[in-house]
Amino acid sequence: MASRPNIVIFNDTHGWHSRQLVDALARYNITAILADLADCTIDLDTKNGLAIPGLNNSLPDAIIVRGIAPGTLEQITLRMDILHTLAELNVPVFNTAKAIEHTVDKARTSLRLHLAGINTPKTWACESINKAHDIAAQQFKQGHTLVLKPLFGCQGKGIEKITSLAELKQQAPIGDAFYLQQYITPLTPNQWQDWRILVIDGKVIASMSRHSKHWITNFAQGADCLAAAINDDMAALAINATKAVNAAYAGVDIIQTQNGDYTVLEVNSVPAWKGLHQATRIDIADQLAQAMARRITPSDITEHAQY
Ligand SMILES: Nc1ncnc2c1ncn2[C@@H]1O[C@H](COP(=O)(O)OP(=O)(O)O)[C@@H](O)[C@H]1O
Numbered sequence: 001m002a003s004r005p006n007i008v009i010f011n012d013t014h015g016w017h018s019r020q021l022v023d024a025l026a027r028y029n030i031t032a033i034l035a036d037l038a039d040c041t042i043d044l045d046t047k048n049g050l051a052i053p054g055l056n057n058s059l060p061d062a063i064i065v066r067g068i069a070p071g072t073l074e075q076i077t078l079r080m081d082i083l084h085t086l087a088e089l090n091v092p093v094f095n096t097a098k099a100i101e102h103t104v105d106k107a108r109t110s111l112r113l114h115l116a117g118i119n120t121p122k123t124w125a126c127e128s129i130n131k132a133h134d135i136a137a138q139q140f141k142q143g144h145t146l147v148l149k150p151l152f153g154c155q156g157k158g159i160e161k162i163t164s165l166a167e168l169k170q171q172a173p174i175g176d177a178f179y180l181q182q183y184i185t186p187l188t189p190n191q192w193q194d195w196r197i198l199v200i201d202g203k204v205i206a207s208m209s210r211h212s213k214h215w216i217t218n219f220a221q222g223a224d225c226l227a228a229a230i231n232d233d234m235a236a237l238a239i240n241a242t243k244a245v246n247a248a249y250a251g252v253d254i255i256q257t258q259n260g261d262y263t264v265l266e267v268n269s270v271p272a273w274k275g276l277h278q279a280t281r282i283d284i285a286d287q288l289a290q291a292m293a294r295r296i297t298p299s300d301i302t303e304h305a306q307y
């Protein structure tokens with residue numbers, strides 16, 4: 001009998017999300033190995049060129065990337081080399097290095113969405129401070145407010161609303177990169193809301209609305225999260241946005257504009273799901289485990305499935 005399939009969960013710290021996945025994978029008779037991409041070695045003295053802790057130079061049946069720690073350009077390059085190589089060795093990687101590259105950098109996501117014809121707010125990204133100021137001056141003249149976001153931001157951290165050139169001049173953007181986006185004014189003054197929609201393998205699995213008295217509505221920033229039914233337009237937008245960044249699964253943030261249209265704020269290819277789980281009671285880890293099980297060769301699944 002073949003050995004039980006194993007899946008590596010990559011993260012730099014393994015907490016609640018890893019534990020949820022370990023338990024869910026176990027229900028499909030899949031062993032989870034917890035590892036950190038930073039601890040892997042590129043080793044041309046091995047057949048596959050990769051040494052992943054806990055695997056004794058063999059390859060896993062699949063990989064799920066749950067987090068990549070911040071690092072130098074060189075460190076991140078090595079970690080992405082490992083993910084790219086695993087995919088080239090036909091190991092299912094969930095999400096792939098390509099999808100992660102398309103989403104970890106907000107400018108890249110904006111470009112992917114724009115080029116795929118998917119609604120997303122008008123956005124500019126540049127290095128030149130003069131150019132950023134020119135763009136902002138134009139936008140303020142037209143009556144728009146702007147949002148300045150860190151290129152690699154998450155959980156609503158480091159985002160600033162900018163209403164004047166004087167305010168922009170006080171900002172020192174992280175990494176000297178300006179990512180400026182038109183601010184979407186809430187439909188009801190001072191009541192902010194957006195939606196987080198989780199898509200797995202082309203289907204909406206769970207959705208919630210996030211409400212706050214503050215304009216940044218992330219769960220991590222204390223917004224109230226409620227299970228929410230979404231309409232077909234929102235579902236299509238989330239599914240298409242996920243496809244546009246080549247993600248197999250993603251958490252898509254959608255907001256409604258003054259004219260009633262929906263627009264994509266961002267796509268997360270390594271989304272947290274604690275808030276979504278609490279709001280909807282949907283077993284998201286189980287849905288991810290099922291998606292992982294589908295990626296393991298059919299004979300493995302038939303041989304090992306408990307259901
Ligand atoms: N252009 C925008 N207009 C209005 N609100 C925004 C805009 N961009 C971001 N926000 C608010 O800030 C939150 C975080 O922004 P987001 O782009 O999703 O970055 P993060 O990766 O930090 O979650 C959004 O959920 C939304 O509440």
Ligand SMILES: [Mg+2]
Nearest residue numbers: 155156253266
């Ligand atoms: Mg977000």
